[in-house]
Amino acid sequence: MLFHVRMDVSLPHDLDPNRRAELVQAERDRTLELQKMGVWQHLWRVVGLHSNISIFDVPSNDELHAFLSSLPLWEFMQVQVTPLATHPSDLAAQP
Numbered sequence: 001m002l003f004h005v006r007m008d009v010s011l012p013h014d015l016d017p018n019r020r021a022e023l024v025q026a027e028r029d030r031t032l033e034l035q036k037m038g039v040w041q042h043l044w045r046v047v048g049l050h051s052n053i054s055i056f057d058v059p060s061n062d063e064l065h066a067f068l069s070s071l072p073l074w075e076f077m078q079v080q081v082t083p084l085a086t087h088p089s090d091l092a093a094q095p
Ligand SMILES: O=C(O)C[C@H]1C=CC(=O)O1
Pocket: 007, 009, 027, 028, 031, 050, 051, 052, 073
């Protein structure tokens, strides 16, 4: 199942800089891991914001939630999920 996911990150302004650097590195490591697993298929930055638009491919809603909540920045994110279905006019979906 494909999901369009938007993550808006809001780190506290008074977060210790070392803790911030650790979290950002851990997030990067986990993001790369999920991409290598084929779970996190696309990742784009939203221009001008600490936000991203992503496409995930996972078997179920529960597994998507597990992957998203495994992200080190999870507690600092607002996440919007849109499940995707095949569009009948998509050329790639034509018989
Ligand atoms: O910065 C972000 O968009 C949040 C998160 C998603 C990937 C990553 O490396 O960090």
